[in-house]
Amino acid sequence: MAAVPVSGYIRLPMNPPSQSRPYPSAVDGSTQGARAPTGPRGPTDGRAEGDVELVRRMQSGDEQALGAFYDRWFAVVGGVVARILRSDGDVEDVIEETFWQAWRQADRFVEGRGSVQTWLLTIARSRALDRLRAAQRRREESLDEPGAMDAATPAADDAPARSTNDPSLAVEHAERRHLVLAALADLPGEQRQALELGYFGGLSQTEIAEQTGQPLGTVKTRMRLAMQKLRERLSVLREDTP
Template sequence: MREAPAVVPAHAGPPDEATAVDLALIGRIRSGDSAALDELYRRYSAPVFSLVWKILQNAEEAEDVALDVFWQVWRQADRYDPARGAPPAWIFTLARSRAIDRLRSRHRREDRTVSFDDPAVHVDPLDEGATPDQLASYRQARDAVRAAMETLSPAQREAVELAFFQGLTHVEIAARLRQPLGTVKTRIRQGLIRLRKHLD
């Protein structure tokens, strides 16, 4: 697979080292490189989880939402605009919007209304808040991802779940499944490509 060019911010000076790495990862994700998504997940899964947990105050829901965020990054990497901020700003904006979506859903189930005066909703100032149409779109995307997972072969689904639901490295997955590392990488790559085709 030809190496994808890094995303380059318009009208900006040279990025710092961390930003340069993030931009390169986004560029590779755009070309369908699952290893780049794996690396981005390792870099930002902990702060994303922390942000979402502060809003939801529920670890299980926070984990679910955090995983949804990285699925959205995988599907929508081509929508990232470096002129509007560094990759972490974009990722945290997605996380906050999805967390608010989940919070609203929870309160609707409890027949209560979410107050946007609640400080938890404003944990991160990067996003101005999602519109009802955006929230509906996010819910549909979440359900679509779950349905798409069912289209994978059992081997592909197992590898993808271990990588992105449990956060294992490719080497750890190979050891757990007792499969060659190349086989694991192929299953994850093919699974993610199939998910992208199904969801696009």
């Protein structure tokens, strides 16, 4: 039995969080008690407060806070970086650079002007897009290695095997993911495409128009509607920072 690796990624079931029926929770490699769906976390949950407190401690140079912050956010940062880079090559580097920048620039986070989540994930996305564009430039400059990036494979698994040591955090990430996926699923395909090309592809609206063959005005409308709907659907997740 010991030879069998624990290999299956488990994700939360697909039952919408709004259903009242309890559902199984499963976290790869650990056993948790059954949880009823708690729904989206509101503005006053301890999570946002915990993030802000950690950033405060990072501002004062507490590297243990950096470790705790990393443990909380590694999985999400890793996910978005891997999705943007579409290749495993630089993922580890970019994750490290993201948290390093967060550490060095912790004092730039101003409580009340936005959430820690938005601040950190903006850094992660920017670092990943920088790396992606640099790789694309290298590819364009290198006539000897055409298609090198095309050969890169996306992250292998579709499931959020969020590797975090905190089971409640893993469940919360899964709930949040579930809600966001549901919101995306409600968007018309072309609006979802515009949004994903912008967010994960780092493309401007003009570039999206070129890539999809759609008029620029159409792309702008799709992007605007998609963001408005996303904002409405996810308003319950918004941390009400004072």
